[in-house]
Amino acid sequence: MCIRNNSILTDSNFRDLGVAEALQRALRAEDYLTPTPIQTQAIPVLLTGKDILGIAQTGTGKTAAFLLPILQRLAESRVATGPRSTRALVLAPTRELAVQIGERARAYGHHLGLRHAVVYGGVGIRPQIAALSRGVDLLIATPGRLLDLIQQGQLRLDRVTHLVLDEADRMLDMGFIRDVRKIVALTPKERQSLLFSATMPQEIGRLAAELLRAPVRIEVTPAASTVERVEQRAYMVPMPSKRAFLTRL
Numbered sequence: 589m590c591i592r593n594n595s596i597l598t599d600s601n602f603r604d605l606g607v608a609e610a611l612q613r614a615l616r617a618e619d620y621l622t623p624t625p626i627q628t629q630a631i632p633v634l635l636t637g638k639d640i641l642g643i644a645q646t647g648t649g650k651t652a653a654f655l656l657p658i659l660q661r662l663a664e665s666r667v668a669t670g671p672r673s674t675r676a677l678v679l680a681p682t683r684e685l686a687v688q689i690g691e692r693a694r695a696y697g698h699h700l701g702l703r704h705a706v707v708y709g710g711v712g713i714r715p716q717i718a719a720l721s722r723g724v725d726l727l728i729a730t731p732g733r734l735l736d737l738i739q740q741g742q743l744r745l746d747r748v749t750h751l752v753l754d755e756a757d758r759m760l761d762m763g764f765i766r767d768v769r770k771i772v773a774l775t776p777k778e779r780q781s782l783l784f785s786a787t788m789p790q791e792i793g794r795l796a797a798e799l800l801r802a803p804v805r806i807e808v809t810p811a812a813s814t815v816e817r818v819e820q821r822a823y824m825v826p827m828p829s830k831r832a833f834l835t836r837l
């Protein structure tokens with residue numbers, strides 16, 4: 589889906605949504621001039637501190653929809669984080685998504701002077717321990733490595749004021765829901781919580797009910813699905829003929 593396609597852009601701008609000047613400047617540098625529908629709906633709500641249940645796929649602009657207000661609120665309340673601690677936590681199912689969110693946080697937060705870190709499994713833990721030692725404002729993490737760091741005494745979650753679960757349905761598919769519940773239980777009850785999911789299986793509905801307080805529900809669907817734009821055909825071809833068939837095609 590093309591996010592710049594005019595048909596899915598709204599006519600408000602980021603200033604109208606209450607986005608701070610320092611963030612607007614970073615957005616201009618990224619060439620984001622017009623908020624997407626989920627940004628238009630979510631940003632003002634999140635800036636007031638409310639919880640959100642977002643039903644949205646990747647490609648809708650959901651990352652900026654949650655990062656911009658959280659970064660803004662973190663920048664407004666300049667509380668010292670303390671060592672081995674974080675004020676905002678974003679949970680993502682995969683390393684790729686975590687890295688991507690980290691890159692977005694770096695771009696949007698360019699003028700804010702906040703500290704962020706990204707932690708995930710499958711790589712050495714020592715650099716991550718070092719990154720957390722002085723504390724961060726925003727931590728983006730996959731659940732397994734996050735629990736490892738907590739169990740090793742390298743991170744505590746009792747200062748978390750903002751919690752985001754991104755792609756919750758994929759977390760469920762990947763078997764992370766128990767870990768997620770353990771992590772949520774370590775955060776203070778008094779916090780702003782956001783849950784994003786492309787689909788809403790029952791288990792995610794239950795998790796949302798446990799996690800969110802009087803959430804505003806925001807649902808966006810991509811403007812055009814692949815099926816409408818791309819002609820698709822299937823050919824059943826026996827294994828030995830596949831190469832010749834493809835060449836002809």
Ligand code: AMP
Nearest residue numbers: 591620622623624646647648649650651
């Ligand atoms: P996401 O759904 O968060 O993965 O975002 C999809 C893509 O759209 C990413 O490449 C973003 O950098 C880009 N994007 C998000 N918001 C905007 C915007 N308001 N204007 C232009 N591009 C955007």
